[in-house]
Amino acid sequence: MLTSPTVPAPTPSTVWLTRGRHTGPTAPDVLRKNLRSLKDAGTLQDFLEVPDAETAEGELVFEARWQVPGDVTVRARLTLGEWSGRGQEWTLVAEAERPWDLRWPSPAAMFWPWDEDAPWGQETVTGGRYADVSALPADDKELRRVLRGAQRDTWTIDLLVHEAMTPDERGRRSLVPLLPPGLHHRVVEHRAAPHQLRTANWALREFGVELPRGGALVLPGSPAPAGYEAADFTVRSVFLDGTHPTELLDAVNRFAALPKPLPDGGEAALAALRDEWRLLTLEEELARERSLVVRYREALEAMTQSRDLYREAAEQAHEALKAYREAAGPGEPAQPAARPAGSPFQQLGRTLERLRETAKGLRPATAEGPREREPAGDEAG
Known part of the structure; x- marks a missing residue:
């Protein structure tokens, strides 16, 4: 099934x-x-x-x-x-x-x-550091492993930035500290070197997203949160020269606000x-x-109520059994009880009903019952 x-x-x-x-x-x-x-x-x-x-x-x-x-x-x-x-x-x-x-x-x-x-x-899966730049591995196989791991892990928000050219000291600083404090230890910033763009996009192709040259991308995670559209979280140009990256920071903040399932x-x-x-x-x-x-x-009240219900049911069963025995008389054999089925209350209800019906059938006719009809010959004489 x-x-x-x-x-x-x-x-x-x-x-x-x-x-x-x-x-x-x-x-x-x-x-x-x-x-x-x-x-x-x-x-x-x-x-x-x-x-x-x-x-x-x-x-x-x-x-x-x-x-x-x-x-x-x-x-x-x-x-x-x-x-x-x-x-x-x-x-x-x-x-x-x-x-x-x-x-x-x-x-x-x-x-x-x-x-x-x-x-x-x-960070646990990719080994990237919080509030710091995490360069993608030089080895292509390791690079693909890191990006696939980042995409499949939903504990963190993974930001991928492409360096269109080798940045200076200001450009090598992480962009994460510019985000609100509540994101400092939830966002991992991955950096792709200028020559790694094609390899990175080859690894991302199976997830339906693409990193633009000289831009950035907030990875959707797997599964992607409801409301995620790659175009809304792709930044075409990021200047790594100390300029405040307003568009990129806005994309990360909007992604963080999306409703998401709890991670594994x-x-x-x-x-x-x-x-x-x-x-x-x-x-x-x-x-x-x-x-x-x-x-x-x-809990005590429930136990007390259950005890009282069972006691009442037992008393009714005792009375019904007594009536059955009185109605059956000394010469009638006792009928074997059927095997119980269902809950105790259902069994007891069926037993009581059976005993009542049996007692009614065995009860003798009263003195006020109908008289026997006399023979027709006596009426004619």
């Missing part, structure tokens, strides 16, 4: 998420030190390292809470994976009390300290943030305890 594919859940407007890799061996210590420093400075309201007993084997989980302008509370959860030869992968999900504003600080900056050589700022693994990460949250305020703890009391009371 054919089954329809599962449709990914949409990303809520209140949610911000990204992931990456820390290439050094001291990721847990870096997180603890930075979180403690931000709390002491008053940037964070509080943070918590979830005990090992409550996390998956080999994982570390950190939670943090802070406020953004407008007294909006943000809760965030960072999961640090087990160490491998390439480092430790991390996943970060944050949720605010109202729709996310890209002008708010990046949640990644609330967990990790930032500097130019920060070992945590490497994003639904589980969001569920963990919502269902396994440990960093509670006193008011939140009281509210949770009250909620538990209400749920226990409702």
